[in-house]
Amino acid sequence: MGPIEFGGQGGQWLRGDGADSDIVMSCRIRLARNLRNYPFMPQIEADAAKEAADLVKSKVMGSLFNEDGQYLSVNDLDDIDRMYLIERHLISRELVNGEGERGVAFGESEITAVMINEEDHVRLQVIFSGMELDRAWGEAQRVDGILEKELNFAFSSQFGYLTACPTNVGTGMRASVMLHLPALVMTKQIEKVFQAVSKINLAVRGLYGEGTQASGDFYQISNQVTLGVSEASILDNIKRVVPRIIQYERNVREHLITENRNSLEDKVYRAYGILRNARIIDTEETMNLLSAVRLGVNSGLVEGLEVEEVNRLFVLTQPGHLQKRERRTLDPEERDIARAKFIRTRLA
Amino acid sequence: MGPIEFGGQGGQWLRGDGADSDIVMSCRIRLARNLRNYPFMPQIEADAAKEAADLVKSKVMGSLFNEDGQYLSVNDLDDIDRMYLIERHLISRELVNGEGERGVAFGESEITAVMINEEDHVRLQVIFSGMELDRAWGEAQRVDGILEKELNFAFSSQFGYLTACPTNVGTGMRASVMLHLPALVMTKQIEKVFQAVSKINLAVRGLYGEGTQASGDFYQISNQVTLGVSEASILDNIKRVVPRIIQYERNVREHLITENRNSLEDKVYRAYGILRNARIIDTEETMNLLSAVRLGVNSGLVEGLEVEEVNRLFVLTQPGHLQKRERRTLDPEERDIARAKFIRTRLA
Numbered sequence: 001m002g003p004i005e006f007g008g009q010g011g012q013w014l015r016g017d018g019a020d021s022d023i024v025m026s027c028r029i030r031l032a033r034n035l036r037n038y039p040f041m042p043q044i045e046a047d048a049a050k051e052a053a054d055l056v057k058s059k060v061m062g063s064l065f066n067e068d069g070q071y072l073s074v075n076d077l078d079d080i081d082r083m084y085l086i087e088r089h090l091i092s093r094e095l096v097n098g099e100g101e102r103g104v105a106f107g108e109s110e111i112t113a114v115m116i117n118e119e120d121h122v123r124l125q126v127i128f129s130g131m132e133l134d135r136a137w138g139e140a141q142r143v144d145g146i147l148e149k150e151l152n153f154a155f156s157s158q159f160g161y162l163t164a165c166p167t168n169v170g171t172g173m174r175a176s177v178m179l180h181l182p183a184l185v186m187t188k189q190i191e192k193v194f195q196a197v198s199k200i201n202l203a204v205r206g207l208y209g210e211g212t213q214a215s216g217d218f219y220q221i222s223n224q225v226t227l228g229v230s231e232a233s234i235l236d237n238i239k240r241v242v243p244r245i246i247q248y249e250r251n252v253r254e255h256l257i258t259e260n261r262n263s264l265e266d267k268v269y270r271a272y273g274i275l276r277n278a279r280i281i282d283t284e285e286t287m288n289l290l291s292a293v294r295l296g297v298n299s300g301l302v303e304g305l306e307v308e309e310v311n312r313l314f315v316l317t318q319p320g321h322l323q324k325r326e327r328r329t330l331d332p333e334e335r336d337i338a339r340a341k342f343i344r345t346r347l348a
Numbered sequence: 349m350g351p352i353e354f355g356g357q358g359g360q361w362l363r364g365d366g367a368d369s370d371i372v373m374s375c376r377i378r379l380a381r382n383l384r385n386y387p388f389m390p391q392i393e394a395d396a397a398k399e400a401a402d403l404v405k406s407k408v409m410g411s412l413f414n415e416d417g418q419y420l421s422v423n424d425l426d427d428i429d430r431m432y433l434i435e436r437h438l439i440s441r442e443l444v445n446g447e448g449e450r451g452v453a454f455g456e457s458e459i460t461a462v463m464i465n466e467e468d469h470v471r472l473q474v475i476f477s478g479m480e481l482d483r484a485w486g487e488a489q490r491v492d493g494i495l496e497k498e499l500n501f502a503f504s505s506q507f508g509y510l511t512a513c514p515t516n517v518g519t520g521m522r523a524s525v526m527l528h529l530p531a532l533v534m535t536k537q538i539e540k541v542f543q544a545v546s547k548i549n550l551a552v553r554g555l556y557g558e559g560t561q562a563s564g565d566f567y568q569i570s571n572q573v574t575l576g577v578s579e580a581s582i583l584d585n586i587k588r589v590v591p592r593i594i595q596y597e598r599n600v601r602e603h604l605i606t607e608n609r610n611s612l613e614d615k616v617y618r619a620y621g622i623l624r625n626a627r628i629i630d631t632e633e634t635m636n637l638l639s640a641v642r643l644g645v646n647s648g649l650v651e652g653l654e655v656e657e658v659n660r661l662f663v664l665t666q667p668g669h670l671q672k673r674e675r676r677t678l679d680p681e682e683r684d685i686a687r688a689k690f691i692r693t694r695l696a
Binding site for chain 2: 262263265266269270272273274276277278279280281337340
């Protein structure tokens with residue numbers, strides 16, 4: 001088992017607080033930055049990549065995090081540790097699949113994380129629980145400002161920040177909001193949301209970002225374009241559309257409770273009953289059942305269970321977390337058994 | 349709502365005791381008898397049928413049951429009361445669907461019941477919990493002896509007892525054993541049992557007798573032939589085959605527990621969890637889930653729940669019982685909600 005200490009309950013973004021947190025799980029600002037004096041990824045030579053990583057790491061750890069921060073070199077991590085960090089949204093699959101010296105620095109609350117030598121030299125992210133996009137943007141600006149003083153970022157007065165992939169040139173920003181939309185899924189109205197969102201140049205992704213399937217009825221809405229638009233207009237675009245999706249989901253929830261309370265309660269409590277009783281359960285089923293329970297808690301149908309606990313279970317039941325907890329590699333069947341046992345303990 | 353008082357928890361046969369009661373729910377002896385001096389059903393005129401019914405009723409109530417017995421005329425009952433009696437195995441669908449004066453007399457324990465003017469003038473049944481065929485046969489003989497003294501039964505020295513349908517001529521006896529065979533169903537070996545049983549002239553039926561589907565993994569094994577065989581040879585035939593089916597089911601249960609304990613526990617506890625949490629549940633799903641829980645209790649996987657309670661729930665959750673309990677007619681959706689609530693209360 002790798003060097004990471006098993007880290008408690010997951011980041012601040014799972015706390016289930018902040019605005020509209022019954023529907024908005026979290027929101028995230030990501031900024032892509034590159035060092036002016038080094039070749040961009042992946043053209044950079046191994047030695048230069050190591051030098052760039054060391055430079056960014058020393059500045060980040062020195063100026064950004066105090067004794068509560070840690071830096072992890074992906075190169076030192078085994079598969080389970082890597083999975084574990086992906087599940088916590090601290091690193092991306094791309095960082096894992098990359099080559100050469102690369103890693104991540106993050107603080108204890110896991111609100112701020114800096115990936116080094118992913119697609120770009122520097123990928124700064126700030127995640128908050130709830131619909132707190134302005135707060136996340138404020139924090140991202142503050143952190144970016146600190147790093148700007150320490151590092152010489154590649155910036156063009158014509159194009160803005162320069163990035164490895166042209167789609168990120170300009171602001172280098174992706175703003176995203178993770179929405180929990182079980183009622184829209186249940187009533188098969190979620191497709192309408194996708195269609196509306198794609199018309200205004202926003203992307204919809206699953207819980208684990210680009211190329212992942214929606215799971216647990218979580219949908220991540222984010223901007224597609226970074227070039228030729230200001231950060232403010234990206235944020236405005238998302239802040240205009242997200243409240244409408246929230247309202248749509250909320251209306252359908254209310255309708256379900258008014259018109260189909262028994263069916264809804266049945267679905268919610270069956271899910272809760274299975275979670276508290278199953279002896280073997282896979283990730284996919286767990287996510288779907290937790291989604292129903294989360295809806296139940298947020299609709300006042302389930303009492304005595306905090307939404308924070310449900311939020312955390314979405315992450316703590318993932319394969320990497322289960323194996324970190326057990327301190328050994330588990331085959332899929334062992335994982336399904338360990339997962340069921342863990343859930344029973346938590347929901348007892 | 350009809351005249352029947354809601355009668356507690358169902359008959360002695362649900363007690364979950366007697367030999368091999370982990371697998372044998374109950375066993376039953378039925379004797380078909382007819383009055384020599386009246387035309388057989390259904391050729392009998394309405395007046396004569398009434399006279400015959402009154403005669404049998406008075407003798408049965410006078411000689412067989414004391415103050416703990418009751419006679420119910422099917423003609424006086426509404427649909428829900430009729431359903432209720434079918435669910436308790438006190439009357440048959442044929443009795444309900446018949447014409448003219450007809451009814452049933454039974455004692456408080458519901459071990460002995462006499463249907464009047466079903467297919468035959470007299471249908472005597474004795475049911476006991478567990479594999480207690482000799483006990484049931486002994487009791488049936490005793491009761492038959494009492495009735496023989498009071499009533500003049502049609503009997504031919506050549507053919508034996510005469511009955512309305514030729515298939516019952518001779519002994520007029522059907523001996524049956526209700527087996528709970530969840531492990532054989534789960535492992536898809538139940539077909540082998542059917543094939544073996546049909547080769548030796550035994551019939552396999554569902555929980556509610558002729559023409560009903562197997563439900564809750566219950567299978568009723570009974571003799572096909574009554575003519576030209578003695579009561580003893582009918583019983584011997586069943587007593588030879590049933591222990592082999594019991595052993596087969598038991599072996600598969602042990603194998604499941606040894607080799608697939610986690611899967612089995614998972615199935616059992618999911619069923620238990622759904623039963624304790626569902627808000628809407630139909631009869632079929634209830635039977636299937638109770639079957640898994642019954643297997644769990646009998647295999648020592650579920651503690652703190654008596655098999656008797658599970659047995660009784662199979663009957664108490666049926667539509668007639670639910671509506672008797674609620675004292676009103678319920679539409680199917682209301683029943684499914686009332687059923688779920690009732691089960692939650694019982695299994696809380």
